[in-house]
Amino acid sequence: MPLLFSxxxxxxxxxxxxxxxHRDRSPILLREISDSLYIPYHxxxxxxxxxxxxxxxxxxxxxxGGFALSRHPSEILLxxxxxAIDGDELFTRCVLxxxxxxxxxxxxxxxxxxxxxxxxxxxxxxxxxDELSQNLDTxxxxxxxxxxxCCDTKSNPNLRIDLHTxx
Amino acid sequence: MPLLFSxxxxxxxxxxxxxxxHRDRSPILLREISDSLYIPYHxxxxxxxxxxxxxxxxxxxxxxGGFALSRHPSEILLxxxxxAIDGDELFTRCVLxxxxxxxxxxxxxxxxxxxxxxxxxxxxxxxxxDELSQNLDTxxxxxxxxxxxCCDTKSNPNLRIDLHTxx
DNA sequence: TGCAATTGGGATTAATAGGTCTTAATTACT
DNA sequence: AGTAATTAAGACCTATTAATCCCAATTGCA
Numbered sequence: 001m002p003l004l005f006s007x008x009x010x011x012x013x014x015x016x017x018x019x020x021x022h023r024d025r026s027p028i029l030l031r032e033i034s035d036s037l038y039i040p041y042h043x044x045x046x047x048x049x050x051x052x053x054x055x056x057x058x059x060x061x062x063x064x065g066g067f068a069l070s071r072h073p074s075e076i077l078l079x080x081x082x083x084a085i086d087g088d089e090l091f092t093r094c095v096l097x098x099x100x101x102x103x104x105x106x107x108x109x110x111x112x113x114x115x116x117x118x119x120x121x122x123x124x125x126x127x128x129x130d131e132l133s134q135n136l137d138t139x140x141x142x143x144x145x146x147x148x149x150c151c152d153t154k155s156n157p158n159l160r161i162d163l164h165t166x167x
Numbered sequence: 168m169p170l171l172f173s174x175x176x177x178x179x180x181x182x183x184x185x186x187x188x189h190r191d192r193s194p195i196l197l198r199e200i201s202d203s204l205y206i207p208y209h210x211x212x213x214x215x216x217x218x219x220x221x222x223x224x225x226x227x228x229x230x231x232g233g234f235a236l237s238r239h240p241s242e243i244l245l246x247x248x249x250x251a252i253d254g255d256e257l258f259t260r261c262v263l264x265x266x267x268x269x270x271x272x273x274x275x276x277x278x279x280x281x282x283x284x285x286x287x288x289x290x291x292x293x294x295x296x297d298e299l300s301q302n303l304d305t306x307x308x309x310x311x312x313x314x315x316x317c318c319d320t321k322s323n324p325n326l327r328i329d330l331h332t333x334x
Numbered sequence: 335t336g337c338a339a340t341t342g343g344g345a346t347t348a349a350t351a352g353g354t355c356t357t358a359a360t361t362a363c364t
Numbered sequence: 365a366g367t368a369a370t371t372a373a374g375a376c377c378t379a380t381t382a383a384t385c386c387c388a389a390t391t392g393c394a
Contacts, residue, residue, distance in 0.1 A: 062391025
């Protein structure tokens, strides 16, 4: 079972990170994204449509079409994506499944869960796609450097490090 | 979609709390538990069997049978139940779904998620069923007191506060 | 204008989780 | 021993999510 986010939502977050790493913001083909992240093409297609409808992506049809972030990565938060795909159940549901649990009627772990949720909310609200993608750049550069030192890159010219191989 | 725990696991946690509130530790009928918590009888049946196989419950067949906690509530942690029903995916899976993500190969939110997970682990490891059930007793007593003050209890003698109505 | 390259969107299928039903096995009591 | 009460276990059904497929709509370019 997925955890915290639905599978579609995980895909959406991965794809958004992928787009954020493209500095020039020109549209990218769905095919390229799905191939790079090993996400089934048609599944990602629907998820991207969904993100586009929610105003997070722009999509262009036809030749030279593709998907791009609608805003600068620094202006997109993970919570924007989670909200668009999974709604707000994550933020409102009782972790033990008690239907009437809430701030004014806490279940026995409500306060502990609220603390944990604060931590999750911090992750979703206080990091934008730009920061996260820079984090990735740093990491990938580091790996590339190490690779050159340790491997015979001449004989493995196609060994490329990208978002998927890196995590 | 359930969140963090599977539905069965939520049921298991609720049922365990229910049993923990029974001080005398005599077996309780499945029917009573499922009715009280509004959990489908046969669904809960399987989950309880599962907990029994994992050594967390004892089950007695036949007349005067039923389920009881196998240890004192103070010696059962939420994580015991979660592990028995949902396994350890919650503790090992990458929150963004990256297959190779881990401590030595973090995805861009790995550290943030680790922090949030610590909070969750605290909730699951550091509170035993006894504490949680006492927490509930306090709350239910308080509600009962208020109820007596505010409602005409003579005309509503069956208005009972229990685990389910309380959360 | 016609063609090729794309996304859009609906229909269908597959997989998984959740729920129902039936019967067997076990136990306690008379 | 017989009977009623209860859990055990498996078969089966249903709902939701995930994945696949097909064709329509749009766009850019020759």
